[in-house]
Amino acid sequence: MAPAEVVGISGEPGNFSVKVRQKARYIDMAKCISCGLCAEKCPKKVPDEYNMGLAKRKSAYLSYAQAVPPKYAIDKDTCIYFKKGGKCKACEKFCPTGAVDFDQQDVDRDINVGAVILAAGFQPYDPSRYSAYNYTKLPNVITGMEFERILAAAGPFSGHMVRPSDHKEPTKIAWLQCVGSRDVNHCDHSYCSAVCCMYAIKEAIIAKEHSKVPLDAAIFFMDMRTHGKEFEKYYWRARDEQGVRFIRSRVHTIDPVPGSDDVNIRYLDEHGNLKDEIFELVILSVGMEVAPEVMALGKTLGVGLNSDQFADTSSFTPVSTSRPGVFVCGAFQGPKDIPQSVMEASAAASAASEMLSAARYSLAKKKPVFAERDVAAEEPRIGVFVCHCGVNIASVVDVEAVRDYAQTLPHVAFVENSLFACSQDTQGLIKERIKEHNLNRVVVASCTPRTHEPTFQETITEAGLNKYLFQMANIRDQGSWVHQNEPAAATHRAKDQVRMAVAAVGLQPPLQEFDLPVTKAGLVIGGGVAGMEAALGLANQGYDVALVEKKDFLGGHARKLNHTWNGEAVQPYVDDLVQRVTAHPKVQVHLNAAITGVTGFVGNFVSTIASEGRETEVPHGAAIIAIGGHSFKPTEYLYKENPRVLLSLEMDQALREKNPLVTGANSAVFIQCVGSREPERPYCSRVCCTHSVENALRLKEINPDMDVYVLYRDLRTYGLRENIYKEAREKGVIFIRYDLENKPKVKQAADGSLTVTVIDHILGIPVHLNPDVLTLASAIIVKEQEKLAQLFKVPLNNDGFFLEAHMKLRPVDFATDGVFVAGLAHYPKPMDEAIAQAKAAAARAALILALDVIRAGGVVAQVDPAACSGCQACVGVCPFGAIGFKEDEKLAEVNQALCKGCGTCAANCPSECITLFGFSHKQLYTQVDEALAELEAEMEEAAG
Amino acid sequence: MAEKEYEPKIIGFFCNWCTYAGADLAGVSRLQYPPNIRVIRVMCSGTVSPHHVLRAFQKGADGVLIGGCHIGDCHYLKGNYMTIKRMTFLQDLLKFTGFEDGRLHLEWISAAEGPKFAQVVREFTEKIKKLGPSRLKLAPKAA
Amino acid sequence: MDRLREKVRNLLKDGKVAGYLGYIMKDGHPLPHLFTPARPEEVGQAIVAPGDARYPLDKLLQQLAKGYPDATFAVQVRGCDERGLNELYKWGQLDPEKVVLVGVACPQDQADYCECPGPWPSVIDSGNKCKPVLRSQRVDRIDALAGEAAFQEWMSAFNKCVKCYGCRDICPMCFCKECALEHPDLMSTGKVPPDSIFQLVRALHMAGRCIDCGLCEENCPADIPLRVLYKKGNALVKEMFDYDTGSLTTGLSPWKFLGDESTMETKPM
Structure with missing residues (x-):
């Protein structure tokens, strides 16, 4: 339903009535075939919002190439028909299916749902208000989003990196960070947008890659916030290997350079020297803000917003809004990057599922099962349907000639043209023809299989044919559309592609998909917050869960924490969580336990839990790894040598116990990045800056006159956490910056008193501090993870954290199906993020457990055991570890439940004894032969 | 007797998720390229074995173009790691046997790179046209 | 030759190997032969095959191993044969625990003919190292x-x-x-x-x-x-x-x- 907006809601969790206004797009989606003629013929050009106004689109348009649904729309606000009383109508005239409907109206609909999830996103900050940056006046001052479009291959300049004013390729580019973030002057956004440091570095690196000459990239920043997984190394590479300049300075003004399109930046460097630099392009790294429409949506839905206008959530229920039954995820919850957004999305789904689990499948329609005709004994009888696609194919390719040609091919029993092969009536016709002519295979020559293959496969299934007995010849997207000026050659190509498809489908056997049972139970390893939330997430959705904890208590490291960053008390939450877990009838807690063995695969695992001398075998369909992290114990800064030196968690303990060491202190120092962001541990531990600032505020509460110092390298209070950094400064906490080459030095006197010496970044001279208590914000590390990683066959990254399947898009999955990860074992993170990730892991695991069977097979690989010589060339090249080796028989075997059908193994076997069904060696050779069939005669001649 | 102008025959093996999709995008964008290419869709560029490539050349292909996802973006995670190992090796082996360099080409083209797809096909077709018919096709049996 | 025969004799006597795959002269032709503990007298006729009469002993060894999967065999190897064994271990066709090397270093003319960069095995029981040919x-x-x-x-x-x-x-x-x-x-x-x-x-x-x-x-x-x-x-x-x-x-x-x-x-x- 797009474009649409929510205009009202009533009811309660489990039973909402939501009023949705479906806005008119003036194009009938059922008729639109996305041919693009309306846009081609439309005379009205307007700025293209998708390309940030850098390019033009028409009033009749497709938002962007990958839009879903891929249907065109007419922009009422600019369309000539609407603005000039009924004139033009070019689109209507040319649309081949009559899809244009100027009389379409907005339609309000009431839909009945059990839960609502808000994923309303953000809008980029508009820097027009930063008058000193001259964004509106200077064409070569652009936003980060505009630069993204400039770099994009499908963008306004086809990926050529040029600047707006004269389309020259810039060789000197500056990025200004924190535009629209960490600023209460030009905008009301005191928060940090969390993503801009990384995207600026990325843009700088890509700009350098694009440039044919060495490019000078300079990033002007306050704190470099690369606190995500692998991000710190990315920052170092940009700085040390790629030569990106990082200049710690907040730029006030961008001035034009008279007589040129360049701009001048004047700034103070860290030593207080005033500098001028001319750049050819300046990019403002704009932050995220909540769009006014979204604020209005929040109001309509009765969802509370916090002071920064993001949806108000608690750290302990990060995806729940103030209105029960309405959940939130992504940038509307708070500024965040892609991995975080993806995790929250799954977490919101999990939260909604927990609420609605009783109604699972109640509205689902069962797909009818069609009897499949056994064609194994039959000779191929192929039906070929050649599509006109209106004029899209027929105007270039002689579709009748292709049809006639297809008739001459071996095993072709029937041929026919259709106007639109994908239309409903043609589907019916195809089914009829299959029956009439006893066809057992079908070829459709039309558009790309990527659009309609599933449609046709469903059609032939309904006619009783195995869905794999089908091929498409792409004679439109890779035919008529790209060879418009060579109709004869395009027709020739179409015939060849049809011949190839016919030959391939003739060799195609029916492929069986088979059902594997699913053990509807989960296994969670780790009884900390993440583990418990994951276990509850699954249990509340109705699944049995075994929760395995190494120690003799639940709660993990959360037991050592006092408050979240915005002051919520942790212990009451943990107590309540433990209580809910132990009381839950579906959760079986195993304390003092460890996993000693794992067999099986997704849906069918059996793991061995060893506890107090006994071993239990537990069958489960999915597993979640949440073994948590630990404080790194430093060997520097006198830790363990002086009782005044504490780690962050020990400071929490001291505060909790009201230890006089802390309550009676006159001076306290925090040292950040102890053990993190160093060569042995080249990552940021993400939570420590916030934790120290939060504890600094606690100390100031205890004694407002206490001297509190935070010694840091980059202060990484990202997102809305920036607000407590501001508060700390206002309350007099002093922040002193140091760098890796000049770490603070800590000495103790005979009486045990401490002296901390650090070079002050403003004064440039050493400053001696005498804290009564010194807190070291030490790194978070993972321990004892190798054995578990081996048992479940999942990888670890270089820093020892579990390595997910895809850093951005699959942040809780592993390449191995059925195993998931959450919490510190994945990467250091604060409690709200750990809870979100745990819920996300539960959602992903539940996807498997909700199935009665796992469908496997179809396009998968199979080893011919008679031909396999046990060389294992296949085993090592399966990206999913789906090939096992049977030691006793010395044979490789593909686990078809895990096989994803990539065929890398099949191409690797020197004997070709592995077949990838649907893409067998014979089928590929046959397609090659058929593609080159005309040359055979020529070559025979040449051979003489 | 007029000689038919030489039109190279090019075989393209394109992975379903990236290059084939990029080719479709080129189509949607109506970018034009020469019609000498015949496309074989595979699930992953890793599905393509050097056997398939050699067969194509043996049967008279003047050029073979393999298209896959960029490293790190493979739909099957790392299938393309094998592709580049195999094809780079094959390119050098063929060169040693006197095969004209450049007839086998590997290019990473993503689903979003419609213009790049069209450009690569244009440039490759042009290059093969200049190289002329493949030595193997013309004189499979040298004296 | 004597050193090699002595080693073979000891291997067979100690029962460490089920047999030694080497060469024997038969009617004027050097041929592969499996020397077994049952016929120790044959060891006296064990030879090192001359360069122009080499056989793929690795290949024969694979067949022996298939027929007698639990037995250990000794085999005569030149530098190349040992390279073959190393690869066959990696390709899962032979078990290194079940192979004992009896090594032969190739003479210079052999190494030059083969343009061999490694004309001797890791264990040398006959012959001396010569100069390898590093470039072909x-x-x-x-x-x-x-x-x-x-x-x-x-x-x-x-x-x-x-x-x-x-x-x-x-x-x-x-x-x-x-x-x-x-x-x-x-x-x-x-x-x-x-x-x-x-x-x-x-x-x-x-x-x-x-x-x-x-x-x-x-x-x-x-x-x-x-x-x-x-x-x-x-x-x-x-x-x-x-x-x-x-x-x-x-x-x-x-x-x-x-x-x-x-x-x-x-x-x-």
């Missing part, structure tokens, strides 16, 4: 030829092929139950000489596997310079993947694993 001049000569000239040479060579499969049959590294060279879908049948794809597929499979024993070339009735092609394949594998075919320390063949990352660049058009 036969390969370098072809590398230096212009494309057209190289093509002519190779096509002339390939056109002499009678598809006897001698190269494959004698190769100790060819262990596939079903050989790609016999697949009718890949190789057009009924043609002699076969399409050059026959030679190219073999060369492909030999890359990273060929141990440069030279038996294929010696066996070829048409004198096709197979060794040159396979040497080049190995050189490419070394260059691209830093893989030393036949070495135990070089890890797994690049064709058998994906790797943690891929740093190769596609070649420009």
Whole structure:
């Protein structure tokens, strides 16, 4: 339903009535075939919002190439028909299916749902208000989003990196960070947008890659916030290997350079020297803000917003809004990057599922099962349907000639043209023809299989044919559309592609998909917050869960924490969580336990839990790894040598116990990045800056006159956490910056008193501090993870954290199906993020457990055991570890439940004894032969 | 007797998720390229074995173009790691046997790179046209 | 020779091995022979096969191992044979725990003929180390030829092929139950000489596997310079993947694993 907006809601969790206004797009989606003629013929050009106004689109348009649904729309606000009383109508005239409907109206609909999830996103900050940056006046001052479009291959300049004013390729580019973030002057956004440091570095690196000459990239920043997984190394590479300049300075003004399109930046460097630099392009790294429409949506839905206008959530229920039954995820919850957004999305789904689990499948329609005709004994009888696609194919390719040609091919029993092969009536016709002519295979020559293959496969299934007995010849997207000026050659190509498809489908056997049972139970390893939330997430959705904890208590490291960053008390939450877990009838807690063995695969695992001398075998369909992290114990800064030196968690303990060491202190120092962001541990531990600032505020509460110092390298209070950094400064906490080459030095006197010496970044001279208590914000590390990683066959990254399947898009999955990860074992993170990730892991695991069977097979690989010589060339090249080796028989075997059908193994076997069904060696050779069939005669001649 | 102008025959093996999709995008964008290419869709560029490539050349292909996802973006995670190992090796082996360099080409083209797809096909077709018919096709049996 | 025979005698006597696969002179021909503890007197006739009468003992050993999977065998190895064994271990065809080496170092003229960079095994029971040949001049000569000239040479060579499969049959590294060279879908049948794809597929499979024993070339009735092609394949594998075919320390063949990352660049058009 797009474009649409929510205009009202009533009811309660489990039973909402939501009023949705479906806005008119003036194009009938059922008729639109996305041919693009309306846009081609439309005379009205307007700025293209998708390309940030850098390019033009028409009033009749497709938002962007990958839009879903891929249907065109007419922009009422600019369309000539609407603005000039009924004139033009070019689109209507040319649309081949009559899809244009100027009389379409907005339609309000009431839909009945059990839960609502808000994923309303953000809008980029508009820097027009930063008058000193001259964004509106200077064409070569652009936003980060505009630069993204400039770099994009499908963008306004086809990926050529040029600047707006004269389309020259810039060789000197500056990025200004924190535009629209960490600023209460030009905008009301005191928060940090969390993503801009990384995207600026990325843009700088890509700009350098694009440039044919060495490019000078300079990033002007306050704190470099690369606190995500692998991000710190990315920052170092940009700085040390790629030569990106990082200049710690907040730029006030961008001035034009008279007589040129360049701009001048004047700034103070860290030593207080005033500098001028001319750049050819300046990019403002704009932050995220909540769009006014979204604020209005929040109001309509009765969802509370916090002071920064993001949806108000608690750290302990990060995806729940103030209105029960309405959940939130992504940038509307708070500024965040892609991995975080993806995790929250799954977490919101999990939260909604927990609420609605009783109604699972109640509205689902069962797909009818069609009897499949056994064609194994039959000779191929192929039906070929050649599509006109209106004029899209027929105007270039002689579709009748292709049809006639297809008739001459071996095993072709029937041929026919259709106007639109994908239309409903043609589907019916195809089914009829299959029956009439006893066809057992079908070829459709039309558009790309990527659009309609599933449609046709469903059609032939309904006619009783195995869905794999089908091929498409792409004679439109890779035919008529790209060879418009060579109709004869395009027709020739179409015939060849049809011949190839016919030959391939003739060799195609029916492929069986088979059902594997699913053990509807989960296994969670780790009884900390993440583990418990994951276990509850699954249990509340109705699944049995075994929760395995190494120690003799639940709660993990959360037991050592006092408050979240915005002051919520942790212990009451943990107590309540433990209580809910132990009381839950579906959760079986195993304390003092460890996993000693794992067999099986997704849906069918059996793991061995060893506890107090006994071993239990537990069958489960999915597993979640949440073994948590630990404080790194430093060997520097006198830790363990002086009782005044504490780690962050020990400071929490001291505060909790009201230890006089802390309550009676006159001076306290925090040292950040102890053990993190160093060569042995080249990552940021993400939570420590916030934790120290939060504890600094606690100390100031205890004694407002206490001297509190935070010694840091980059202060990484990202997102809305920036607000407590501001508060700390206002309350007099002093922040002193140091760098890796000049770490603070800590000495103790005979009486045990401490002296901390650090070079002050403003004064440039050493400053001696005498804290009564010194807190070291030490790194978070993972321990004892190798054995578990081996048992479940999942990888670890270089820093020892579990390595997910895809850093951005699959942040809780592993390449191995059925195993998931959450919490510190994945990467250091604060409690709200750990809870979100745990819920996300539960959602992903539940996807498997909700199935009665796992469908496997179809396009998968199979080893011919008679031909396999046990060389294992296949085993090592399966990206999913789906090939096992049977030691006793010395044979490789593909686990078809895990096989994803990539065929890398099949191409690797020197004997070709592995077949990838649907893409067998014979089928590929046959397609090659058929593609080159005309040359055979020529070559025979040449051979003489 | 007029000689038919030489039109190279090019075989393209394109992975379903990236290059084939990029080719479709080129189509949607109506970018034009020469019609000498015949496309074989595979699930992953890793599905393509050097056997398939050699067969194509043996049967008279003047050029073979393999298209896959960029490293790190493979739909099957790392299938393309094998592709580049195999094809780079094959390119050098063929060169040693006197095969004209450049007839086998590997290019990473993503689903979003419609213009790049069209450009690569244009440039490759042009290059093969200049190289002329493949030595193997013309004189499979040298004296 | 005496040192070798003494070692064999001891191996058989100690019962450490079920047999020793070496050579014996039979009617004036050096032939492979399995010396067993049951007939210790034969050891006196055990010889080192001269360079021009070598057999693929690795291949025979594989057959022995299949027939007697629990037995340990000693085998006569030159540098190349040992490279073969190392690769066969990695390809799962032989068990290193069940092989004992009886090593023979090749004489200089053999090493020069083979252009061998490693003409001695890790264990030497006969012969002395000679000077290895680090660069193959036969390969370098072809590398230096212009494309057209190289093509002519190779096509002339390939056109002499009678598809006897001698190269494959004698190769100790060819262990596939079903050989790609016999697949009718890949190789057009009924043609002699076969399409050059026959030679190219073999060369492909030999890359990273060929141990440069030279038996294929010696066996070829048409004198096709197979060794040159396979040497080049190995050189490419070394260059691209830093893989030393036949070495135990070089890890797994690049064709058998994906790797943690891929740093190769596609070649420009």
